[in-house]
Amino acid sequence: MFGYKMPRLFLIGVTELLLPALLLAGYWTHGTVDTTGNGDYYSSIVIDAYGNPHVSYYSDLKLMYAYMSGDTWHIETVDSTLFGVGGKTSIKLDSDGNPHISYYKVGSGDLMYAYKSGGLWYIETVDAAGDVGTHNSLALDNNGNPHISYYDASND
Numbered sequence: 001m002f003g004y005k006m007p008r009l010f011l012i013g014v015t016e017l018l019l020p021a022l023l024l025a026g027y028w029t030h031g032t033v034d035t036t037g038n039g040d041y042y043s044s045i046v047i048d049a050y051g052n053p054h055v056s057y058y059s060d061l062k063l064m065y066a067y068m069s070g071d072t073w074h075i076e077t078v079d080s081t082l083f084g085v086g087g088k089t090s091i092k093l094d095s096d097g098n099p100h101i102s103y104y105k106v107g108s109g110d111l112m113y114a115y116k117s118g119g120l121w122y123i124e125t126v127d128a129a130g131d132v133g134t135h136n137s138l139a140l141d142n143n144g145n146p147h148i149s150y151y152d153a154s155n156d
């Protein structure tokens with residue numbers, strides 16, 4: 001169903017499932033990534049060097065990560081700390097194909113950063129001074145260093 005290097009757009013369906021919309025031969029087709037969550041929101045997508053999608057999203061008060069390998073979606077919980085995490089995500093892949101995600105910690109209003117290296121997830125607090133981190137956008141420079149722009153509601 002998901003061909004090599006096909007354009008992809010991810011959206012939230014009315015069923016609150018994470019749904020990919022694919023443009024194939026001029027027609028939009030749809031599928032489902034994650035049916036386990038109770039509302040999958042704030043998705044971000046990046047395509048790897050092989051044309052496979054990687055998605056970050058917020059589901060059941062957790063930060064989630066999904067990627068496609070072949071025709072199979074693999075889903076991981078990245079951060080499930082108390083009070084809700086994973087809102088307003090932004091995802092990028094480094095030169096080795098490892099995911100990096102910036103996100104808003106809903107319960108505390110903090111800007112967070114997670115990355116996967118050696119098969120393990122690492123999580124850092126970027127800014128916790130007030131209500132910060134919504135509308136974030138992540139970029140990685142040529143050395144793989146993260147750069148994050150975000151909105152600071154405390155200093156509006």
